Amino acid sequence: MDEEETGGYREPCSMCAAVDWGISDEGRFYCKSCHNVIERTREVVDTSTLMMGCSRISSISKSSKTKKLEHGWEWMVCEGFQFILKHQAEALLDLGVCSYFKDDVLCKFWRMYLQKSRQAYTNDPVSTSKFKVRTQDSESDSAPESSVWSVSETEELGWSSGAGSAAENLSDGLSVTSGSVDASFYLTPHQRKSPRMMSMPKTLALCYLALLWAREAFTLADLLRLVSEGCIPYVNAHEGFPEEMRLYGRDALIFRVESIPSHRALHKEACSLAVFLDLPPFPPITQDCLLHPSLLTIRYLTEVNLPDEVQDFVCRVIEQAGMEDEALHSFKPMKSRCVLPLYDVQAAALILVTMKLLFKLDDRREWDLANTASDMNKETPGENCFNVRKWYKMVESALTRARQRQEENIARKHWKSQKVLYTSKKYKTVVLKRRRVAEQLQMTFQKLSGSSPSPPPSSPSSFCFCWGEEDEEHGAVDGPSLHQQNLGSLVVLRDGELQPSNPTYWHPSLRVCQDRGCRSHYDEVEDTLPKMFVWLLQLFSFILNVQPSCVYEEVLKVERRFLRKNPKLK
Numbered sequence: 001m002d003e004e005e006t007g008g009y010r011e012p013c014s015m016c017a018a019v020d021w022g023i024s025d026e027g028r029f030y031c032k033s034c035h036n037v038i039e040r041t042r043e044v045v046d047t048s049t050l051m052m053g054c055s056r057i058s059s060i061s062k063s064s065k066t067k068k069l070e071h072g073w074e075w076m077v078c079e080g081f082q083f084i085l086k087h088q089a090e091a092l093l094d095l096g097v098c099s100y101f102k103d104d105v106l107c108k109f110w111r112m113y114l115q116k117s118r119q120a121y122t123n124d125p126v127s128t129s130k131f132k133v134r135t136q137d138s139e140s141d142s143a144p145e146s147s148v149w150s151v152s153e154t155e156e157l158g159w160s161s162g163a164g165s166a167a168e169n170l171s172d173g174l175s176v177t178s179g180s181v182d183a184s185f186y187l188t189p190h191q192r193k194s195p196r197m198m199s200m201p202k203t204l205a206l207c208y209l210a211l212l213w214a215r216e217a218f219t220l221a222d223l224l225r226l227v228s229e230g231c232i233p234y235v236n237a238h239e240g241f242p243e244e245m246r247l248y249g250r251d252a253l254i255f256r257v258e259s260i261p262s263h264r265a266l267h268k269e270a271c272s273l274a275v276f277l278d279l280p281p282f283p284p285i286t287q288d289c290l291l292h293p294s295l296l297t298i299r300y301l302t303e304v305n306l307p308d309e310v311q312d313f314v315c316r317v318i319e320q321a322g323m324e325d326e327a328l329h330s331f332k333p334m335k336s337r338c339v340l341p342l343y344d345v346q347a348a349a350l351i352l353v354t355m356k357l358l359f360k361l362d363d364r365r366e367w368d369l370a371n372t373a374s375d376m377n378k379e380t381p382g383e384n385c386f387n388v389r390k391w392y393k394m395v396e397s398a399l400t401r402a403r404q405r406q407e408e409n410i411a412r413k414h415w416k417s418q419k420v421l422y423t424s425k426k427y428k429t430v431v432l433k434r435r436r437v438a439e440q441l442q443m444t445f446q447k448l449s450g451s452s453p454s455p456p457p458s459s460p461s462s463f464c465f466c467w468g469e470e471d472e473e474h475g476a477v478d479g480p481s482l483h484q485q486n487l488g489s490l491v492v493l494r495d496g497e498l499q500p501s502n503p504t505y506w507h508p509s510l511r512v513c514q515d516r517g518c519r520s521h522y523d524e525v526e527d528t529l530p531k532m533f534v535w536l537l538q539l540f541s542f543i544l545n546v547q548p549s550c551v552y553e554e555v556l557k558v559e560r561r562f563l564r565k566n567p568k569l570k
Contacts, residue, residue: 009040015429024436037432073244077180077254078119080245081198084237084255085110088207091232095460097216106210112277113206117196126185183250196276199254201261204234205269212331213282217290219344220263220270221544222462228260228545231460235260236417252421263546271340274333285329285343292329293318296347303543304351305395305467307386307485313500314354321562323350342554348540349554353562355536358490359388360502363530369501372489385488392532398465398478399539464543510560522549 006021009029013019018033029040089102114120186197204223211218227234238247238255247255261269285291290299297314318324329341359366370389377383420431467481491498508525526534526548537548537555544551 014038030433030436035433035436037429037436073242075180075245076119076182077186077251078114078117078198080180080238080241080247080251080255081203082110083241083245084200084233085203085206087233087237087240088203092207092211092218095226095231097211097218098214101210101214101216105213106207109206109210109213109277109279112279113198113273116277117198179246179248179251183254186254187250200234200237200257201266201269202273203237204261204266205273207232208266208270209274209279212291215283215285215289215291219291219296219544220267220342221344221546224260224263224266224545226460229460235413235415236419239417239419247419248421256417256421258415263544264550267340267342271333271338274331274340275335275338277333279333281333282331284326285341286326287324291343292326293323293343293347293350296343297350299462300344300347300351300540300543302467302483303463303465304539305391305465305479305482306351307487308483309487310351310354310358312498313358314350317350317354317357317558317562320565321558322565323558323561342550344544345546345550345554346558348544348551349558352533352536352540352551352555353558356507356533357500357505358487358502359532360504360506361530361533361536362506363532365502366532369489376488383488384485386482386485386490391482392535394479394482395465395539396535399542401478402464403542507559507563508556510556510563512560520549520553522552 006023006029009021010019013021013031013034013036015036016031016034018031020032021029022032024030024037028037030037085106089106093099093102111121115122118124118126204227208218208220208223211223223232226232233240235257237257238251241247287294290296294315297318298311301308301310301314322328329343331340355361359369366388370387373385373387374389376385377387416435420428420435466477467479467483468477469480470477487498490501492501493499508529513521534548537551540551541548
């Protein structure tokens with residue numbers, strides 16, 4: 001045992017009775033024999049304040065600061081979510097969201113939630129009869145020492161100062177097995193199913209509603225991708241809590257995140273939250289808004305490296321399907337029928353319908369057109385006709401690499417929090433021991449395998465692929481850009497304007513299913529669909545991080561509207 005490090009501490013270990021103590025990186029004593037961690041810590045002394053020649057640490061004891069903050073503040077679960085929302089809003093501001101998004105939109109939505117859920121801004125706060133009384137000498141690590149949020153960080157930023165109104169009613173009734181005072185109330189079977197209780201997915205849903213109200217160019221897929229990349233706090237977001245807000249026990253069931261919500265789940269959460277808040281109609285999505293399909297489709301055409309001329313035909317599909325009307329894309333929360341448009345999936349569906357018009361996508365016609373384009377490029381020097389076969393090979397290769405990168409990033413992702421969460425003081429040493437053993441095994445495995453550390457995170461981008469010429473500024477790209485190529489044999493001049501040379505259009509059954517419990521029949525018809533069409537569904541499902549069935553159902557909705565106005569194509 002290193003006498004200088006441990007200061008001659010000779011007490012036997014309570015777990016194995018050995019006297020072999022070491023000092024962890026955090027400054028805590030642990031038994032080298034059984035890895036048991038005790039409360040004793042090494043005091044860190046600032047040597048700059050000592051006299052010359054007297055800088056040696058000569059005493060080991062519990063830190064006075066640790067003892068002072070041992071119990072922490074009294075705090076409520078909604079205040080924890082308020083901290084998380086504040087950090088998420090600040091991250092979105094750093095990503096370029098408008099300055100009024102945080103205080104003028106998201107803050108107001110949050111106050112509306114607190115009032116609707118009767119947690120603040122109300123004379124009739126939520127009932128507190130279910131909270132258990134805890135005495136000051138309880139074994140819990142979060143007994144009160146000061147009043148709640150007297151001058152909190154969120155008050156200084158203009159956020160809710162009314163959340164403490166409910167906390168005042170809880171000053172004599174604290175939860176036994178949690179750091180917060182009302183965790184047990186959040187976890188009752190009735191409240192867990194209630195829309196009034198905030199949850200981690202609801203924080204993202206509230207941010208998305210605020211982004212939509214501010215008409216920001218953030219789709220639901222963008223929000224989820226930024227969360228997955230760690231640009232927006234979500235996984236282990238509770239690590240941003242102040243040190244005085246002790247988090248353990250039942251709090252872990254509320255704030256711990258084990259997965260990122262799916263596109264469908266978060267969309268449903270946003271709809272139910274908008275209805276619960278009784279929000280008025282959202283600002284209209286006009287044609288100058290980046291969420292309008294006429295502009296959003298340009299982004300996804302660039303993403304999949306299709307020629308710019310395709311956009312002209314996409315706009316024709318939008319016009320002939322009657323989808324230019326802003327009322328069709330503006331969100332109006334209603335309890336009877338709440339329909340929140342899937343802006344990103346709808347844009348992908350419009351591109352797919354346009355490609356079916358141009359290429360037919362029946363596993364035969366598109367390859368015949370590719371042969372024709374290849375012959376035109378050979379016969380006419382300088383001709384730059386779009387070849388769907390070359391495009392497919394290029395995008396398929398980039399898609400394979402992107403999927404591999406995604407799998408590697410998921411494998412590297414750390415879901416465990418740096419702040420150890422434990423259910424009670426009794427199991428604290430066990431949790432700390434398991435964490436230390438796991439970290440040692442991970443370090444040993446990396447040394448033995450010779451695996452390189454995780455690469456530094458790249459700057460966030462709105463695109464999954466990068467097309468163009470490789471240079472030092474942009475680095476590696478997925479392939480050359482095809483945006484300036486012309487459609488060549490894909491179009492013919494008819495009635496004074498360019499029309500698709502493909503004369504026919506195929507489509508599956510467009511009959512609407514009357515079964516309310518039915519979501520999609522894609523799994524039943526997938527084997528009967530052309531392989532090229534299925535591949536395009538999978539391409540856009542990867543870009544948007546949705547299931548192919550979601551894109552397929554949106555294609556059917558667009559086709560019903562489009563073919564109703566163009567019966568000759570049926």
